[in-house]
Amino acid sequence: MPDDRAQPQPTERTQTLRLAGPRALTLDSGQVLDEVTIAYNTYGELNAARSNAIFLCHALTGDQHAASVNPLTGRSGWWDLMVGPGKVFDTNRFFVISSNVIGGCMGTTGPKDIDPATGKPYGLTFPVITIRDMVRAQVLLVDHLGIAELLCVAGGSMGGMQVLEWMASFPERLVSAMPIATAAKHSAQNIAFHEVGRQAIMADPDWRGGHYLTDGVFPSKGLAVARMAAHITYLSEAALQRKFGRELQDRATVSYAFDADFQVESYLRHQGRSFVERFDANSYLYITRAMDYFDLAADHGGQLSQAFKWLKARVCVASFTSDWLFPTIEAKRIVHALNAAAANVSFVEFATDTGHDAFLLNIPEMFTTFRGFIDAVAAHRGVK
Amino acid sequence: MPDDRAQPQPTERTQTLRLAGPRALTLDSGQVLDEVTIAYNTYGELNAARSNAIFLCHALTGDQHAASVNPLTGRSGWWDLMVGPGKVFDTNRFFVISSNVIGGCMGTTGPKDIDPATGKPYGLTFPVITIRDMVRAQVLLVDHLGIAELLCVAGGSMGGMQVLEWMASFPERLVSAMPIATAAKHSAQNIAFHEVGRQAIMADPDWRGGHYLTDGVFPSKGLAVARMAAHITYLSEAALQRKFGRELQDRATVSYAFDADFQVESYLRHQGRSFVERFDANSYLYITRAMDYFDLAADHGGQLSQAFKWLKARVCVASFTSDWLFPTIEAKRIVHALNAAAANVSFVEFATDTGHDAFLLNIPEMFTTFRGFIDAVAAHRGVK
Numbered sequence: 073m074p075d076d077r078a079q080p081q082p083t084e085r086t087q088t089l090r091l092a093g094p095r096a097l098t099l100d101s102g103q104v105l106d107e108v109t110i111a112y113n114t115y116g117e118l119n120a121a122r123s124n125a126i127f128l129c130h131a132l133t134g135d136q137h138a139a140s141v142n143p144l145t146g147r148s149g150w151w152d153l154m155v156g157p158g159k160v161f162d163t164n165r166f167f168v169i170s171s172n173v174i175g176g177c178m179g180t181t182g183p184k185d186i187d188p189a190t191g192k193p194y195g196l197t198f199p200v201i202t203i204r205d206m207v208r209a210q211v212l213l214v215d216h217l218g219i220a221e222l223l224c225v226a227g228g229s230m231g232g233m234q235v236l237e238w239m240a241s242f243p244e245r246l247v248s249a250m251p252i253a254t255a256a257k258h259s260a261q262n263i264a265f266h267e268v269g270r271q272a273i274m275a276d277p278d279w280r281g282g283h284y285l286t287d288g289v290f291p292s293k294g295l296a297v298a299r300m301a302a303h304i305t306y307l308s309e310a311a312l313q314r315k316f317g318r319e320l321q322d323r324a325t326v327s328y329a330f331d332a333d334f335q336v337e338s339y340l341r342h343q344g345r346s347f348v349e350r351f352d353a354n355s356y357l358y359i360t361r362a363m364d365y366f367d368l369a370a371d372h373g374g375q376l377s378q379a380f381k382w383l384k385a386r387v388c389v390a391s392f393t394s395d396w397l398f399p400t401i402e403a404k405r406i407v408h409a410l411n412a413a414a415a416n417v418s419f420v421e422f423a424t425d426t427g428h429d430a431f432l433l434n435i436p437e438m439f440t441t442f443r444g445f446i447d448a449v450a451a452h453r454g455v456k
Numbered sequence: 457m458p459d460d461r462a463q464p465q466p467t468e469r470t471q472t473l474r475l476a477g478p479r480a481l482t483l484d485s486g487q488v489l490d491e492v493t494i495a496y497n498t499y500g501e502l503n504a505a506r507s508n509a510i511f512l513c514h515a516l517t518g519d520q521h522a523a524s525v526n527p528l529t530g531r532s533g534w535w536d537l538m539v540g541p542g543k544v545f546d547t548n549r550f551f552v553i554s555s556n557v558i559g560g561c562m563g564t565t566g567p568k569d570i571d572p573a574t575g576k577p578y579g580l581t582f583p584v585i586t587i588r589d590m591v592r593a594q595v596l597l598v599d600h601l602g603i604a605e606l607l608c609v610a611g612g613s614m615g616g617m618q619v620l621e622w623m624a625s626f627p628e629r630l631v632s633a634m635p636i637a638t639a640a641k642h643s644a645q646n647i648a649f650h651e652v653g654r655q656a657i658m659a660d661p662d663w664r665g666g667h668y669l670t671d672g673v674f675p676s677k678g679l680a681v682a683r684m685a686a687h688i689t690y691l692s693e694a695a696l697q698r699k700f701g702r703e704l705q706d707r708a709t710v711s712y713a714f715d716a717d718f719q720v721e722s723y724l725r726h727q728g729r730s731f732v733e734r735f736d737a738n739s740y741l742y743i744t745r746a747m748d749y750f751d752l753a754a755d756h757g758g759q760l761s762q763a764f765k766w767l768k769a770r771v772c773v774a775s776f777t778s779d780w781l782f783p784t785i786e787a788k789r790i791v792h793a794l795n796a797a798a799a800n801v802s803f804v805e806f807a808t809d810t811g812h813d814a815f816l817l818n819i820p821e822m823f824t825t826f827r828g829f830i831d832a833v834a835a836h837r838g839v840k
Contacts, residue, residue: 101712200712260696260720261688267721268684270714271728272656275677293659300652301685304645309780312644318751326749328485328584330654330741334748336644337651344655357714364718365710367702396693396780 082115082156082163084140088179089216097174097209103199107188110213111179112136112171115155116163118219124455125219126161126446127210128170129227129234132302132359133351135178138170139163144178144350153434160442165456166223171213173206173234175359177352180209184285184352194354196282201358203230203366207237214245223455224446226250228431229398230359233366236406239387240368240379248386248449250442253395253431255402256376256409257367262397265305266360269298273353282354295353296344303343308394308427312336369409376409383410386452387417388445390438392430418445466499466540466547468524472563473600481558481593487583491572494597495563496520496555499539500547502603508839509603510545510830511594512554513611513618516686516743517735519562522554523547528562528734537818544826549839550607555597557590557618559743561736564593568669568736578738580666585742587614587750591621598629607837608830610634612815613782614743617750620790623771624752624763632770632833634826637779637815639786640760640793641751646781649689650744653682657737666738679737680728687727692778692811696720753793760793767794770836771801772829774822776814802829 089110091097097105113136118125128138128151139155141148155161161168172180175198183198190197214222222245225238232254239249258266273279276294280287304312316336320326323333332338372378387410391403400421410417422438424430431438450456473494475481481489497520502509512522512535523539525532539545545552556564559582567582574581598606606629609622616638623633642650657663660678664671688696700720704710707717716722756762771794775787784805794801806822808814815822834840 103712196714200714257702259693260700260702260718261693263702263718264684264688264696264720264724267716267718267724268681268688271684271725272659272681274714275656275660275681277661297652297656297659297681300648300655304648304652309643309645312648316644318641318644318647318754328487330580330584330658330745332651334644334647334651336648340648340651341655361714370702 082139082168084113084115084137086111086113086136086140088112089213091212097205097212099199099205100202101199105181105199108174108181108209108212109179109185110171110181110209112169112213113138113140115139115168116166118167118217119455122219123221123223123453124165124450125167125169125214125217125222127214127222127225128155128161128168129210129225129231130170130173131227131229131231132363133347134231135176136170136172138168142350145346150432153432154439154442160439160446161226165450169213169217171210173359174209175201175206175355175362177355182352183282183354183358193285195285196354198354198358200361202362203233203237204241206362207234207241210234211242211245220245222246223453224248224250224449226252228252229254229428230363232398233363236368236379239383239385240372243380243383243385246383246385247453248388248445250388250390250445251406252390253392253398253428255398256369256379256406258364259402263364265301266364268301269360270357272297272301273357279353284353290348291353292348295348295351295356298356299347300340300344303340305397306427306429308396308425310394310425311427314425376405377412380410380413380415383413383415385416386449387415388442389417389419390431390441391421392426392428393421393423394425395428395430397428466523466552468497468499468521470495470497470520470524472496473597475596481589481596483583483589484586485583489565489583492558492565492593492596493563493569494555494565494593496553496597497522497524499523499552500550502551502601503839506603507605507607507837508549508834509551509553509598509601509606511598511606511609512539512545512552513594513609513615514554514557515611515613515615516747517731518615519560520554520556522552526734529730534816537816538823538826544823544830545610549834553597553601555594557743558593559585559590559739559746561739566736567666567738567742577669579669580738582738582742584745586746587617587621588625590746591618591625594618595626595629604629606630607839608632608634608833610636612636613638613812614747616782617747620752620763623767623769624756627764627767627769630767630769631837632772632829634772634774634829635790636774637776637782637812639782640753640763640790642748643786647748649685650748652685653744654741656681656685657741663737668737674732675737676732679732679735679740682740683731684724684728687724689781690811690813692780692809694778694809695811698809760789761796764794764797764799767797767799769800770833771799772826773801773803774815774825775805776810776812777805777807778809779812779814781812
């Protein structure tokens with residue numbers, strides 16, 4: 073993705089919400105967190121009726137900087153193509169909120185933070201969290217902001233899982249929802265790829281059983297391998313072919329050695345290297361685990377439509393033709409269940425060869441569709 | 457795959473060929489090996505006319521034990537379903553040869569062997585090898601056995617690459633060829649997956665820059681991660697779903713921990729563990745590199761049909777519908793090039809949900825097709 077986008081950027085407010093007290097957040101595992109910090113950004117202004125709030129849920133390695141420069145990387149926000157003045161999520165009209173998930177590493181409480189009970193970083197003593205736990209924390213934030221009802225909750229990939237969980241667990245809080253490039257459960261293949269990443273991290277002796285922060289080291293090599301494996305799944309075979317093919321990197325012929333001869337190798341190594349500068353290894357374990365555990369039908373008696381039986385919101389489900397991580401068949405399963413629950417649902421599959429990451433890219437047809445949906449929802453709700 | 461197959465097994469002869477002397481094997485890199493050992497098995501008897509020899513090329517982690525119990529693992533040969541009395545490659549009729557590739561670790565010279573120049577294991581001083589180098593060694597073996605012409609050369613995956621290389625570089629030695637589940641070049645995505653595996657191995661501190669044997673250690677964790685990542689690509693999403701789905705391993709509910717909760721995790725970990733007991737980490741680096749370098753069209757002026765311009769052999773190209781590592785489109789590219797060279801080619805795509813590993817599995821339609829092909833070739837050549 074291009075780093076410098078000559079587009080108007082919204083003014084963000086970076087804030088943190090601190091919740092303390094017994095059982096500040098009760099988790100699916102039964103464990104509780106007595107102190108929780110939620111790092112979040114807002115863009116635009118909440119209107120007097122408090123009816124123009126949109127919540128954006130980030131993906132596995134995303135954060136609260138949906139539309140503002142990430143201070144760690146200096147890169148644009150992950151959805152800055154979608155969020156800003158005049159964009160799909162128009163910050164001249166809407167009050168846009170994005171928060172770092174529970175278990176994350178960008179300010180919200182996660183395994184790299186200090187456990188108040190011990191004075192040391194949690195590491196693996198941090199409780200295993202679920203997608204629903206992430207959404208519970210988001211609900212606390214929305215409560216704190218005094219917003220009874222969200223005009224929309226939207227997100228792609230793991231963000232889409234959170235959207236589905238909002239729809240199932242907090243349907244009364246939603247006017248509309250946009251689960252994008254996602255699934256109602258993580259597939260065996262996706263669990264397998266995550267497990268490879270976790271094993272790569274845990275195989276790094278600098279992981280130290282999760283206590284690397286206490287020991288003053290970091291499992292950079294293991295985390296980089298995890299990122300490289302995952303990154304392949306975010307792109308399509310066609311995109312890799314178009315971008316790199318078998319082109320060589322800075323050489324005319326192969327080296328007959330183990331240098332990064334091919335551009336695709338060089339690119340992957342770069343992805344690994346840059347990732348370890350911004351992400352916590354234990355957070356990677358916890359968040360991939362939360363995705364693996366996600367199975368919305370199982371949480372509702374084995375029938376996905378039961379998850380949506382209280383839903384009144386309008387829903388726009390979206391998928392991408394070349395996404396093999398969350399293929400269209402998974403989106404259709406969501407749509408079928410919504411139809412079985414007599415929900416108000418539209419479905420669109422965008423034709424693109426860019427793979428899973430398409431939801432983060434410049435796809436004009438996607439912008440047009442999403443703009444139409446959100447404008448209709450806003451008009452229906454009288455939001456100007 | 458089932459371990460115990462109640463089928464007649466051929467009698468194998470396990471042998472080694474030692475070639476010594478200046479430039480015993482000259483490699484594509486320009487480097488030479490002055491001492492080369494080739495470990496090979498034969499099944500059946502060479503007929504008086506020396507016209508019934510079939511050469512089988514193994515895949516990335518295969519070996520010379522095509523149809524006999526692997527002494528290291530105690531498991532059946534990788535193609536025992538295809539090779540034996542009365543089977544497709546009928547050892548009552550044919551003389552079947554299979555050798556471990558150059559760079560391998562099952563007896564043929566590779567990086568774990570002693571460099572005669574230093575008296576120490578080669579490690580990373582072993583020259584980088586190519587698919588053509590593997591085939592050159594096979595030609596030396598076939599010469600040694602006094603066989604001018606092979607009735608057939610067959611293999612799947614990297615074995616298929618070797619078959620294609622035989623067709624391009626030694627067309628006068630072949631009566632027929634069967635490249636299966638393969639491609640004339642390694643794709644960007646496939647290079648990417650291999651690079652993840654190599655980085656996982658090299659990230660293991662016990663790899664020691666390739667000198668682990670001298671240091672008396674072994675990069676088991678890194679090699680296991682490499683195997684896990686690769687293993688996902690050998691199966692289809694549908695096969696993983698059918699075999700494991702989201703079934704839990706030895707528990708009724710999730711553990712809220714990082715145990716192998718899911719069967720697919722447990723299976724992958726087992727794949728990693730068992731692989732490191734039988735495979736050399738540096739061999740994995742060298743053989744994946746050879747596959748990445750493979751680009752038959754580039755070796756022939758950029759036009760694949762030029763690779764086959766001297767070919768007289770009958771060719772049977774085969775692919776599998778659910779193989780996403782070497783998809784049917786790659787097989788079709790080979791077929792198109794063979795047609796453009798006016799070669800005698802048939803093509804078959806087998807419908808199966810088992811993914812790339814299908815060529816190793818029990819697929820009756822495949823056996824019927826391959827039997828028809830090899831029987832026709834034998835009849836044409838007067839082999840009874």
